[in-house]
């Protein structure tokens with residue numbers, strides 16, 4: 001609501017983690033549609049839980065983007081096609097054979113990373129009452145750096161056009177830019193973490 005009077009987006013994307021795990025996803029989709037900050041709301045998912053989604057999800061869907069990783073059950077695409085013919089949403093797929101490393105081998109002050117970063121203009125992120133210029137600055141401080149979640153964020157409470165413009169045009173790097181290699185990501189072989197703890201330890205080991 002705080003953004004409605006002052007901002008418009010090409011698309012609002014509901015993603016995670018994995019958005020299909022959210023119990024109230026259809027309600028969230030209805031909210032973004034009612035707010036209409038965008039021309040289409042996009043769900044980005046790995047697709048594994050699509051067979052379990054109920055009619056209210058398919059009814060609310062405007063655009064479904066499936067990230068296909070090794071081990072994906074290809075019959076899910078047939079299910080999606082049958083649902084698309086009923087409910088009329090659009091579909092996109094991207095296949096991944098590897099990941100890209102997100103973290104610098106040697107952290108620095110983040111000045112060049114921020115200066116050259118294209119994500120800060122293309123991946124505006126909203127999370128728990130704060131706005132972020134990229135998803136990395138939303139999640140890295142708390143998940144990887146042991147900092148408060150809002151470290152790199154702008155509070156949505158009391159947001160004005162002036163505050164938003166100043167945030168969009170900032171020139172100082174974020175805390176997350178110190179460890180983020182968004183501009184120089186290197187491909188890594190695909191592998192699956194067996195637990196959140198294992199993922200976290202592996203992520204920290206690369207920082």
Ligand code: SF4
Pocket residue numbers: 113114117118119120133134135136137174176177180181182183
């Ligand atoms: S945290 Fe990463 S993605 Fe975000 S602005 Fe800094 S370098 Fe770019």
